[in-house]
Amino acid sequence: MTSPPVLAEDLTKSFGSRRGITGVSLVVEQGQVFGFLGPNGAGKSTTIRCLLGLYRPTSGRVRTLGRDPTHGAAGYLREVGYLPGELRLPEALTGADVFARFGRMRGAADTAYRDELVERLGVETDRPIRSLSKGNKQKVGIVLALMHRPRLLVLDEPTSGLDPLQQDEFATLVREHAADGGTVLLSSHDLDEVQRVAGRVAIIREGRIVADDTVTALRADAPDTMELTFDHDVDAGPLTELAGITVLASGPRRITLTYTGPAAPVLAVVARLAPESLTAHPADLDELFRRLYDDAPTPGGRP
Incomplete structure (x- = not known):
């Protein structure tokens, strides 16, 4: 049986006395746009870092593109596009320099799609990264995540700093990526951003999943x-x-x-x-989201 692109089973990550995540289980199927919702500090980024092998889980099982990200060669990560919540780029390089460097690292020879993304998002490629605004840096990060047409696209707070028109174009790009067979895990605290593109949503609260269902079903409860x-x-x-x-x-x-x-x-x-x-x-997920966060947590599951 083929493993889904993202699989987490009872995933736990502890940081000593600091809270991490507890018993997180997620399944993201191929071609799906999966929304991962929660306020800052809820455990979204910790979960993502475990999925990408950046953190070693305390317990539980995780598979990314069918492999354990904590063991063996990381070559399969060439098939992953990742936009971190706290994007850091070489400040002295221009956008064009960064694209060329990342392209060489991934062995990507086809630059046509990269150039299309640059045009559609209006990326400034001839200025040093340090001179760019937050939104323009974010556009560079989106291109880096998408330009090699990854099998799995992992986006953490992707539209931070983007204006409404750029957010619309980003949403279109995400839909196109999924329609072409790619898989998207989109993490955000912005409900509107997620429900515009996601077919399924998980909501995390204080390190635990409190809801996991289709957007239609969750909206029916709202x-x-x-x-x-x-x-x-x-x-x-x-x-x-x-x-x-x-x-x-x-x-x-x-x-x-x-x-x-x-x-x-x-x-x-x-x-x-x-x-x-x-x-x-x-009905809107915003109201359901507030209710889930107002209710007392239920260990290991939904309120």
């Missing part, structure tokens, strides 16, 4: 949002009596609430309150 405005004073009391409703904000003439389940019972009560306007937002 509540919808409704914003109501009135031309008269109103009491939100009747809404709080319905199961599945949480009133987030309530003023004399404005109510914001979330709800799970069918909309009909909610709308029946809302209609009696006679709102002047109603705005509904579909």
Whole structure:
């Protein structure tokens, strides 16, 4: 049986008295864009470093492109593209110099795709790295991760410093990479970034996985949002009596609430309150993410 590009089973990494990760299990299939979510310090980067052999796990099993990254030759890492969360590049070199150096290290002779990436992202290649802004350095890092068309693309906070148009182009590149058969593990604390491109998402909290499912299934568990405005004073009391409703904000003439389940019972009560306007937002992972982090952790799994 062929091993998936990324496999972690009960992966634990301890740093003495400092918390690392505990019992992390992940499976990322070929051609999948897998989102790995959590706030800074939750354990995302530690997990990634174990997957790439940069950290030796305290316990558990890990396979990257079918191999144990902690043993044997690291030649298979030529098939991995990695953008670290804290990108460090040779400050005195230009972008063109960096691309040429990394290309030689990987034995990559085809520069056509690299040049296409440079053009699409608007990378400045003729200035020393030290003179570039955070966003322009990040674009150099994205090109370095993608330019050799890796089988596995590992991205840690990839859009940091990018403007919205560049973020859109990056999302397109990720989708194209997966459509061509590549696999993407995208780690971020930015929910919008992940849910735009990922088909499956795992959420890590304090070193433990608290959710792992398709974006569709996770969104189904997340509540919808409704914003109501009135031309008269109103009491939100009747809404709080319905199961599945949480009133987030309530003023004399404005109510914001979330709800799970069918909309009909909610709308029946809302209609009696006679709102002047109603705005509904579909379920979003952001609300589910907050709920998972507000709830007490459950050892080894989901809340």
